[in-house]
Amino acid sequence: MAPVSTIAEIGKHEGQAVTIRGWLYNLRESGKLLFPQFRDGSGIIQGVVPKNAVTPEVFEAVKTLTQESSVIVEGKVRADKRAPGGYELDVANVQVLQRVPESDPYPITPKEHGTDFLMEHRHLWVRSQRQAAILRARAEIIKAARDFFDERGFTLTDPPIITPAACEGTTTLFPVDYFEEQAFLTQSGQLYVEATAMALGKVYSFGPTFRAEKSKTRRHLTEFWMVEPEVAYAQLDDIMELAEGLITFIVKRCLERRHADLKTIGRDISKLEKIEPPFPRISYDDAVKNLQEGHAKGALETKFEWGGDLGSPDETYLSAQFDKPVMVHRYPAKVKAFYMEPDPQRPELALCVDVLAPEGYGEIIGGSQRMASHELLLQRIHEHGLPEEAFKWYLDLRKFGSVPHGGFGMGIERAVAWICGLEHVRETIPFPRMLYRLYP
């Protein structure tokens, strides 16, 4: 048998016989000439089978192949201008491992389908070129995020997924029966990385988080992945700089290594090429002014009042004014989590930042400087009606060598949706978990 090659690397074997192991993507025919397209997970290549060039058995085997039948194909690699990938395969032999019967054909045809149908067949949909390209981009984004932190002296520390208490409200928690006790799936690893940051200085976590929010929008999943750095002695400005550096690094990495996939997905790459530091930084106060001007101009339906959290249309309006992610900092403490450090200049504000992606993709990062004072943190826990007992360990961090520190969480799926230019986050993860969708 000829040496095995992936389709992505087939150019290295030009003029030679190779073996491709994969599936039939599509078959076109023109009389005594067959054009089977094979895919193997790395790419797609068109085979050419003239009737007079192969045995009758091979011709018949290819002619009767059905979509997604598994095949091992031997043939000679030939450069061809007409081929989208630059190469074609002159097929010499075909071994059919499993032929999909025409009585029960592969349901996803090369024509268009609706979202419901595609989601029901997500286990097969991931075989489509575009979906495979998105999953490769996701893998690159995750690797880039990890490389960014690994190369800067951060230690990966994995927080627990089963947790005893909420770090924010309890209505959005998935309960778990933990032997005799009530436990929950984690909403964020943040509180735990604060603990490991006090041990190791610079840490990050990467893992799944769960939120039982009844949100049904293009930006929400009930199960999503976050990367959460936490840095001892870091202040708000350090956190903003870190977020800016991370986003820039990830985008550049995708442009370098996943250029072909971004093109397959149909991303406007020029928009990503503009992502360079510094990102615009605007205070909440200025954001409010900006939104009120937007309302006066008729661009926003409701007039935004100081004191509220930014709504989705507000975020879209703000981010549309920039071609880079925009960092909105110092929100009113009341609308933010209990653990955020107040601004010493204006204690009604929290030292926090939200990073809004361009093109209406919304908040991709939320972060803050964390509260360092034991006394104030205890007071906030009480004000939020949280059980002090559950946070005893967290309060300990402020008793034993408390320091200024901070960090943020970046939602992987939203970052992938933005970088790939997708309509919906459901395409950014192999098997999305959403409100009203648990299958497959």
Next chain:
RNA sequence: UCCUCAGUAGCUCAAUGGCAGAGCAUCCGGCUGUUAACCGGAGGGUUGUAGGUUCGAGUCCUACCUGAGGAGCCA
């Protein structure tokens, strides 16, 4: 939880209250350079469910179910 929209062949969609249709997929036939190939033919229907109005309902009304988009909330 609320608002809006949709549900007809395996898929994507048509059908003024008056005979249930097309393209793709599947099957049969044709074509030696096709690019979601094309051309000819065939099979394929409990119009989401339950009621109601009407001589007559895919179409109008009511309720429910399912899905989509959005709000709130969030990454």
